[in-house]
Amino acid sequence: MLSEKTRQVITATVPVLEKHGTDITKRFYEMLFANHPELLNIFNHANQKQGRQQTALANAVYAAALHINNLEAIIPVVKQIGHKHRSLGIKPEHYPIVGQNLLAAIKDVLGDAATEEIIGAWAEAYGVIADVFISIEAEMYDQAEQQQGGWEGFRPFRVERKVQESDRITTFYLVPQDGGTIASFAPGQYISVKLDIPGETNTHIRQYSLSDAPGKPYYRISVKREDGQRDRPAGKVSNYLHQKVEQGDTLLLSAPAGDFVLNQEDARPLVLLSGGVGLTPMVSMLQASVAANAQRQVIFIHSTQNGDTHAMKAQIEELASKHSQLSVHWCYTQPTEQDRAAGAFEKEGYIDLAWLKQVLPTTDAAFYFCGPVSYMKAVHSYLTEMGAASADLHYEFFGPAADLG
Known part of the structure; x- marks a missing residue:
């Protein structure tokens, strides 16, 4: 339990964190990787370069400080982060390293304003918060390993099939190399893929949503090739998967994780909306929903650039032809003349309020x-x-969480 004095100090620093949080977390990651370069084998380098990881951590630290008198309020956030930590292989021994560098970053950014009292209070608070994470993640590790078909860490899977879905998205069907059973998953969950790419100093780990319904003898992921833009480098992992990984190759996978999952007990209409490769968890939810309850009304809305980038269209339209309760709607932001001639889409341009109504x-x-x-x-x-x-709005970020407000 935190002392009353510590709670008061942490509460008093909330405005400081709101103002300097991202500066602190940016400095934290610089110090962390300088002192422990081995952790570069776990963290997503692209998210670091884009600043998304720093912002997400700043928001998490701010939330912890804001709710320091009622840490149970942040349990949903802890669980969401915990799923990612478990799929990456974050262990209890990493937390003291993080704490040491986080406190050093606070002192470095705030300077003399970070008094011994403030640093001491945050050290005490961090210990309590870390224990919450460690406890929740321990349960997740046990569940992942002990469930039927489960395992610890990363397990070798063979690429059974590789299918090009569109100009940018390729699907991989993955079966366990040992021929054993695989853990089931909830529609919407993801797995982590761990790669040692030739020429790269560090291991790379990326999370990909499972794009098929549970209950199959394989896992299916559908990966968008990130070609890179002015403000974003090309994706090392996605390009390697597209260009180098072929049928018969081996990939290392974590057990399924994630808390963005379909509630199949809700019988009300189900609305699935996706943009670009965001359709992958939606397809899993769609297939699971129509298989479990053919009478439930399902509305599937997908936005993409045009027919060339539209993945899994034929699969979804075939499903709609067999289920009268399923309706599909396509929104193309930059349709081709061929798309127009074929009547391949319903809405041109970006999704908007009038069309949704x-x-x-x-x-x-x-x-x-x-x-x-x-x-x-x-x-x-x-x-x-x-x-x-608001309770009916469920969403997933690919990468660190952001603010939709």
Whole structure:
């Protein structure tokens, strides 16, 4: 338990964290990797370069300080982060390293303002918060290993099939190399892929949503090739998977993880919205939903650039042809002339409020959405304006969490 004095000091530093949080976490990662370069084998370097990881950590630290008198309020966030930690292989011995460098970063950024009293209070608070993470993650490690078909760490899987879905998305069907059973998963969960890429100093780990329904003898992931833009480098892992990994090759996978999962007990209409490669968990949810309850109304809305980038279209339309309760809607932001001639899409341009009002028969539904952050911000705003309850809005970030407010 934290002392009352510590709680008061932490609460008093909340405004400081709001102002300097990202500066502190940026400095933290610089110090962490300088002192412990072996941790570069775990963290996503691209998220570091883009600043997404620093922002996500700053938000988590701020939330912990804000709720220091009621840490149970941040348990949902802890569980979300815990799933990612378990799939990456973060262990209890990493927490003292993180704490040491985080406190050093606070002192480095705040200078004389970080008094011994403040640093002492944060050291005490960090210990309590770390214990919460370690306890929750220990349960996750046990569950991943002890479930039927489960395992600890990373397990070798063979690429049974490799299928090009679109110009940018390729699907990999993965079966265990040992021929054993595999753990089931909840629709919406992901696995981590661990790669040693020739010429790269560090191991790379990336998380990919499972894009098929549970209950199959394989895992399926559908990976977008990140070609790179002015503000973002090309994806090392996605390009390696697309260009170098072939049928018969071996990949190391974690057991499925993640708390963005479909609630199949809810019988209300299900609305699945996706942008780009954000459709991967949506497809898993779609297939699982129609298999479990053919009478449940499902509305599947997908936005992409055009027909060339549209993955799994034929699969989803075939499913819709067999299930009268399933309706599909395509939104193309930059359709080709061939798309127009074929009537391949319903909405041209970006998804907007007026079109959603036409497509959605009710807001008394369960909404799940995933895609680029800008897409999710727009969808969240539109659904909120339409009157959808916040408890009915479920979403997943590819990478560190962000703010949709």
